[in-house]
Amino acid sequence: MSFKIGIIGLGYVGLPLAALFAEKYPVIGFDIDSRKIKSLQNGIDPNQLSDQHQLTNPNLHFGNEIHDLEDCTHLIITIPTDIDAQNKPDLGPLKKATEMVGGILKKGMTIVFESTVYPGLTEEICIPILEQKSGLIWKKDFFVGYSPERINPGDHKRPVASILKIVAGDTPATLTDLSNVYGAVITAGIYEAPSIKIAEAAKVIENAQRDLNIAFVNELALIFDRMGIDTREVLKAAGTKCRL
Ligand SMILES: NC(=O)c1ccc[n+]([C@@H]2O[C@H](COP(=O)([O-])OP(=O)(O)OC[C@H]3O[C@@H](n4cnc5c(N)ncnc54)[C@H](O)[C@@H]3O)[C@@H](O)[C@H]2O)c1
Numbered sequence: 001m002s003f004k005i006g007i008i009g010l011g012y013v014g015l016p017l018a019a020l021f022a023e024k025y026p027v028i029g030f031d032i033d034s035r036k037i038k039s040l041q042n043g044i045d046p047n048q049l050s051d052q053h054q055l056t057n058p059n060l061h062f063g064n065e066i067h068d069l070e071d072c073t074h075l076i077i078t079i080p081t082d083i084d085a086q087n088k089p090d091l092g093p094l095k096k097a098t099e100m101v102g103g104i105l106k107k108g109m110t111i112v113f114e115s116t117v118y119p120g121l122t123e124e125i126c127i128p129i130l131e132q133k134s135g136l137i138w139k140k141d142f143f144v145g146y147s148p149e150r151i152n153p154g155d156h157k158r159p160v161a162s163i164l165k166i167v168a169g170d171t172p173a174t175l176t177d178l179s180n181v182y183g184a185v186i187t188a189g190i191y192e193a194p195s196i197k198i199a200e201a202a203k204v205i206e207n208a209q210r211d212l213n214i215a216f217v218n219e220l221a222l223i224f225d226r227m228g229i230d231t232r233e234v235l236k237a238a239g240t241k242c243r244l
Pocket residue numbers: 008009010011012013014030031032033036078079080081093096097100114115116117149150151152153154
């Protein structure tokens with residue numbers, strides 16, 4: 001079977017992923033930002049993460065017309081999941097994008113969510129929207145997966161292909177399919193999570209752990225500064241522990 005991948009949301013996560021998939025499959029990148037689409041069609045990444053050579057790959061097309069994605073086999077949603085002024089998750093953009101996808105969903109398609117979400121969101125919020133908008137039945141007519149993006153913001157040394165990719169599926173067949181689809185481009189390999197909720201939760205604790213580390217080192221830097229100690233030298237010395 002031949003695959004065609006649609007990526008919805010061409011930001012820090014979606015665009016490098018689209019460029020990577022285009023090395024193996026036909027890809028359509030979709031974004032609601034028409035200025036961004038125009039720039040990408042001219043081979044220019046506004047975030048300067050992907051180079052012109054990658055963006056002008058003949059396998060890769062960009063558009064802001066959702067119907068262009070109708071003949072895709074796999075649609076991957078990489079939409080922002082920010083928080084609002086009350087620190088509550090702002091699910092507006094993700095719900096909107098899921099509604100758009102529901103409007104073009106066809107039998108046999110697989111939808112993958114890559115946005116960072118709380119455990120349960122894919123199954124409790126997104127799948128009901130897909131069913132309602134499409135009139136199709138989950139796990140009979142269409143399938144769903146989750147694969148968290150794990151790139152570290154600002155880390156140019158470790159692009160998406162070089163980071164072990166967690167994938168999860170709603171059925172064993174979806175899991176195998178997604179392992180194969182992602183495995184063809186992710187050189188670091190694939191980790192098959194036992195469920196969508198486990199993959200969602202794994203990503204959440206990765207982020208929480210990173211935030212704790214950053215907060216801890218910031219506190220140490222303040223303390224060492226007051227004590228007249230060079231924090232970088234402390235970290236260099238302490239870091240030798242991982243060589244033991
Ligand atoms: N940036 C990172 O390093 C990083 C790392 C890991 C995970 N994530 C997660 O990945 C997700 C995406 O983050 P990002 O940093 O790529 O976001 P981003 O803000 O860089 O890009 C999101 C893109 O989605 C587009 N968009 C918004 N609504 C849309 C819609 N309805 N249809 C189509 N396009 C739409 C925007 O125009 C924008 O181009 C978030 O859940 C984030 O938490 C980000």
